[in-house]
């Protein structure tokens with residue numbers, strides 16, 4: 001019999017399946033960043049939250065919406081950004097799949113990196129988990145450099161500790177502001 005060969009993505013799926021069985025439906029807290037700079041930006045963010053709840057992801061807290069300067073590619077409309085705290089029994093990759101599906105349903109088309117988008121949903125933090133794979137990095141790799149991410153997190157979870165940098169959101173926001 002030919003041995004089954006698994007690539008990295010398969011192994012990750014298997015690992016997450018095991019994680020889910022061990023955790024037995026346990027709920028995890030995650031933080032999701034929401035941004036939009038095309039169309040009815042507020043409505044796009046609201047619609048994404050509504051669809052997330054329909055998928056069984058409970059929204060526990062939501063920050064206010066802030067208008068922010070675009071990051072990277074400056075030549076595009078202003079963003080509206082916010083962050084939410086959710087509770088879910090989804091694994092990180094299941095949650096990412098849900099977010100990508102919602103982005104498509106809200107109307108996001110393929111865009112260039114850091115380009116304009118109807119909706120952007122990023123997993124910022126998932127429990128105290130640290131993941132680095134091709135399709136998913138948690139904590140989000142740039143979150144500590146972006147005040148449009150840290151400000152809403154500071155609003156809803158100032159004491160939340162970044163599992164790699166070991167600083168809370170208030171401290172990260174302070175050092176981010178000092179560096180600018």
Ligand code: ADP
Pocket residue numbers: 096113114115120121122123124134135136137138139140141
């Ligand atoms: P960005 O949010 O950096 O502007 P995109 O929204 O276009 O970029 O996402 C590109 C890819 O980033 C996604 O297809 C996803 O697989 C990957 N990705 C890696 N880590 C994360 C994360 N923590 N949250 C969301 N997407 C992520």
Ligand code: MG
Pocket residue numbers: 120121122
């Ligand atoms: Mg994204």
